[in-house]
Amino acid sequence: MNKQLYNSKLEEGLSRLQCELVAERNKINTENISWFQYDLLESLYHTDGNRPAELSNNLGVSRSKISKGLKALKDMGYVKQEKSDSDARELWTVLTDKGFKFLKEIKKGHEHLAEIAESVLTSDEQILFTELCLKVSNAFKERRD
Known part of the structure; x- marks a missing residue:
C-alpha cells in the first residue's frame, strides 16, 4: 500500500x-456538561487536585479558558477551590462529591464501550489495541507539552 x-x-x-x-x-x-468541562473534571479525577496553571498545560488551553471552565463547574457544584498550600496566590482545585459521582456514572459508560470492544476483538487484538491507543494518545499529549 x-x-x-x-x-x-x-x-x-x-x-x-x-x-x-x-x-x-x-x-x-x-448532565449536559460541555466537552471542555468534562475534560477538566476528568483531569482532576486522576489527581488529588491541581492548580489552574497545571490544568492549562495538561489540556493545552489558555489560563483564562481554564478559569472560566472552573468557575462554571464550581457554580454547578462539581469542583471546589481553595488557596494552594504552596502559593497563596494560586487556587487548588479538587472534585466535590457531586463531581466524583458524575464521573463514576460516566465510567459506567466507558465500561460499556470496553465491553463492545472486547466483544469484537480477540484477546491479542485487545492487548495490541490498548498498547497502540496509549502510544498514540501519549504522543498527542507530549506534542502539547
Whole structure:
C-alpha cells in the first residue's frame, strides 16, 4: 500500500473512531456538561487536585479558558477551590462529591464501550489495541507539552 493511501486510511480510521467516541460521549453525558468541562473534571479525577496553571498545560488551553471552565463547574457544584498550600496566590482545585459521582456514572459508560470492544476483538487484538491507543494518545499529549 502506498504511503498516501495508508495516510488516508489512517486519517479515516482516526476520524471515524473520534466520531463514534463523540456520539457515545454525548449519549452518556446526561448532565449536559460541555466537552471542555468534562475534560477538566476528568483531569482532576486522576489527581488529588491541581492548580489552574497545571490544568492549562495538561489540556493545552489558555489560563483564562481554564478559569472560566472552573468557575462554571464550581457554580454547578462539581469542583471546589481553595488557596494552594504552596502559593497563596494560586487556587487548588479538587472534585466535590457531586463531581466524583458524575464521573463514576460516566465510567459506567466507558465500561460499556470496553465491553463492545472486547466483544469484537480477540484477546491479542485487545492487548495490541490498548498498547497502540496509549502510544498514540501519549504522543498527542507530549506534542502539547
